Amino acid sequence: MARTPSWPISLSEHWVGPDCPLDLRLSNGEIHLSGTYETDSNPFAGVAPTPLGVTIPKVKHRVEYSLSLRGHALDGVVKRTREGEPSAVATGLLALGDGDLKILMVLSEDQTEMKVMENPQGAGPRFYSIRQSTTKPQTRLAQV
Secondary structure, eight states, X not given: OOOOOSSOOOOBSEEEOXXXXXXXXXXXXXXXXXXXXXXXXXXXXXXXXXOTTOOOOEEEEEEEEEEEEETTEEEEEEEXXXXXXXXXHHXXXXXXXXXXXXXXXXXXXXXXXXXXXXXXXXXXXXXXXXXXXXXXXXXXXXXX
């Protein structure tokens, strides 16, 4: 359950994550970030030369963050899916949250950067930043 922070906050609608640009929206007191990006379907595409005229198909991915704000801290989950790939629920596999990974974030004082720790209880947590976009016009969302 999301709690209302005790200090005023306004967040930009446009952010940049490690994989792609992200759009932010507020819903029922939660913060949602989402974006898409493409990768080569063949992970070895850049290693070996490809025959002339052969194009390597791309695979579209989607990343979605669902977060609750607690002061300058955010906690929630990140989910990465591949377009056209059935979810674990659809295939009958049991999965914790259907591919969701726990994340913890800290929002900077100026509210332009989020420091992220993904999978904090795992053997190898991942650390990265999500920053406010500087290339898109900024519209600040209302107070969370």
